[in-house]
Amino acid sequence: MFSLLSPLLARQRTGSERHQWAWLFAFVRPRARAMSGVLALSVFASSLVLLQPLLVKRLIDDGLVARSHEVLWTTALFMLLTGLAATLLAGLNRYLHTRLSAAVLFDLRQDLFAHLQRLSPAFWARWRTGDVMSRLDGDMSEIQRFAVDSLFAVLSNLLGLVGAVGWMLWLSWELTLLVAMLLPLEWWWLRRMRPRVADGTRALRERSGDVSSFFVELLPALKFVQASRQEGREAQRLDRLHAGYLSSLLRLQIIEFVTHAVPGQLTAWTRALAFLIGGAWVIDGQWALGSLIAFSTYLGMATGPVNSLLGWYVGLQKVRVSLGRVAELRDEPVTVSDPDNPLPLPAPLRGELRLDGVVFIHPGRSEPVLAGASLMIPAGERVALTGASGAGKSTLIDLLLRHHDPQAGAVTLDGIDLRHLALADLRRAVAVVSQDIVLFRAPLLENIRYACPGADEAAVAQAAERAGLGEWIASLSEGLHTPVGERGQTLSGGQRQRIAIARALLQDPAVLILDEATSAVDEAMEAQILVQIDACFAGRTRIVVSHRPSAWVGCTVRLNLVAGRIEVCSHDGVEFAHG
Numbered sequence: 001m002f003s004l005l006s007p008l009l010a011r012q013r014t015g016s017e018r019h020q021w022a023w024l025f026a027f028v029r030p031r032a033r034a035m036s037g038v039l040a041l042s043v044f045a046s047s048l049v050l051l052q053p054l055l056v057k058r059l060i061d062d063g064l065v066a067r068s069h070e071v072l073w074t075t076a077l078f079m080l081l082t083g084l085a086a087t088l089l090a091g092l093n094r095y096l097h098t099r100l101s102a103a104v105l106f107d108l109r110q111d112l113f114a115h116l117q118r119l120s121p122a123f124w125a126r127w128r129t130g131d132v133m134s135r136l137d138g139d140m141s142e143i144q145r146f147a148v149d150s151l152f153a154v155l156s157n158l159l160g161l162v163g164a165v166g167w168m169l170w171l172s173w174e175l176t177l178l179v180a181m182l183l184p185l186e187w188w189w190l191r192r193m194r195p196r197v198a199d200g201t202r203a204l205r206e207r208s209g210d211v212s213s214f215f216v217e218l219l220p221a222l223k224f225v226q227a228s229r230q231e232g233r234e235a236q237r238l239d240r241l242h243a244g245y246l247s248s249l250l251r252l253q254i255i256e257f258v259t260h261a262v263p264g265q266l267t268a269w270t271r272a273l274a275f276l277i278g279g280a281w282v283i284d285g286q287w288a289l290g291s292l293i294a295f296s297t298y299l300g301m302a303t304g305p306v307n308s309l310l311g312w313y314v315g316l317q318k319v320r321v322s323l324g325r326v327a328e329l330r331d332e333p334v335t336v337s338d339p340d341n342p343l344p345l346p347a348p349l350r351g352e353l354r355l356d357g358v359v360f361i362h363p364g365r366s367e368p369v370l371a372g373a374s375l376m377i378p379a380g381e382r383v384a385l386t387g388a389s390g391a392g393k394s395t396l397i398d399l400l401l402r403h404h405d406p407q408a409g410a411v412t413l414d415g416i417d418l419r420h421l422a423l424a425d426l427r428r429a430v431a432v433v434s435q436d437i438v439l440f441r442a443p444l445l446e447n448i449r450y451a452c453p454g455a456d457e458a459a460v461a462q463a464a465e466r467a468g469l470g471e472w473i474a475s476l477s478e479g480l481h482t483p484v485g486e487r488g489q490t491l492s493g494g495q496r497q498r499i500a501i502a503r504a505l506l507q508d509p510a511v512l513i514l515d516e517a518t519s520a521v522d523e524a525m526e527a528q529i530l531v532q533i534d535a536c537f538a539g540r541t542r543i544v545v546s547h548r549p550s551a552w553v554g555c556t557v558r559l560n561l562v563a564g565r566i567e568v569c570s571h572d573g574v575e576f577a578h579g
């Protein structure tokens, strides 16, 4: 079935397009059998529909004109039964087709999502989330419609066309050739219009990405917009985006209308011509009336598939645009991945961290954030990490979790270069509690055990108790099963912080990083949380990133990031080494 279409598609391909089509057909090919089954069903249903005009011809010529009651009754009964069977088969076909079509869409989307899940924060810093969503949704649906729906449409239209043209030729080959003469003209017109359809589609998809990006950025920030009294300005911004979208939409509608109007008109002329000539033959007694009626019905049945096939030829241009947009995401390189043969973590893991001459420059920047930084954090120590805003503290944490790899130098855990460890092992061994705590719309229980889904309820309750959440959870009528609102908006800053600590407790890491984790709470609460953390994570390596000197109390040293290097100071500020 696919080999039928490949010559046509091959002509559309350039080098990178070949990969895009290959990617798409890799999802369709495993379902070839199921698709063939659905297709066979639809062919059978179509052949029942194709019988109808012949039955009408028999009814008129052999029943009415020949005055035969028997032919009249048997033909009418046969028409009724075939009509009923065609309807039932069409229903079944629709159900199976929808199931198949959805399965292909979900597989395509899972594949792209799997790639997105492996991309580094540098990708998300460059791309607008709304734009990515528009590609995951709109473009993916366009591709899926092509991959399954239009593939079926093309094949069943081709079969319908062959059947209808076959009967037309049988009824009158002269008239059939005459009405087919206008087809090359339609083809030539559509070829001319295809690039315009592609441009219009690309512009519309980009404007759709603008609208999605607007909502993705603004909805979580509505509280800030209200406090800044900028609701009017944002409404105007949405108006402008809508106007841009509408103008692209109308432009595409006009292009598509003009593209299809010309073939539509030519088709109407064809029918008129058939009636004119065929009608003259009937008047002159050269042709039976039933034959003219059957011919015109088959002509109607043939023009539908012809228009669909020509429409598909134009639609191909749209799917090329969407495939290209999705390929831009798929072509984003995965900069951090598992090594081929990961080393196992030493057991027991001590949690000694080292940076040896680490150089790191963010993509697109000329200045390095880390310019040959070195440090050694002995296992089990609590150290403070400081530095002016923008000095590179978050970047350093991202390197410890391998969200990025250094361009030079190495980061090691217990003497093993992080690049030699499996990502999952490393990220189980190192936990970060940051200021921005990610909470999902799910019960507390699920939120706490997000990184350890296998933990049972008793273990979660114990971690929550140790993180200081016990009393609060006991006061909730649903306890651990209490739902947390979107992004945890129903919780206080302190409660969110403690949920993050409970998560880290369940994870039981060798290294715990507190990234401004207590900056949202007052100093008294901060001291309380740090005491709790020390009690819970005693003996683990702890890195406290904080501007507040109160958070450095109890740290053996303070590591200060300055100009891409690390100064080692005692926590009262006395510098005693450079890294």
Ligand SMILES: Nc1ncnc2c1ncn2[C@@H]1O[C@H](COP(=O)(O)OP(=O)(O)OP(=O)(O)O)[C@@H](O)[C@H]1O
Residues within 6 Å of the ligand: 121, 122, 125, 362, 363, 364, 365, 369, 387, 388, 389, 390, 391, 392, 393, 394, 395, 396
């Ligand atoms: N994805 C990125 N692409 C380009 N530059 C980046 C990116 N992320 C951070 N930077 C730049 O790297 C430098 C260090 O940023 P980083 O967030 O690590 O600093 P920080 O010390 O954590 O700052 P703060 O204390 O204000 O959070 C800054 O100049 C920042 O602009």
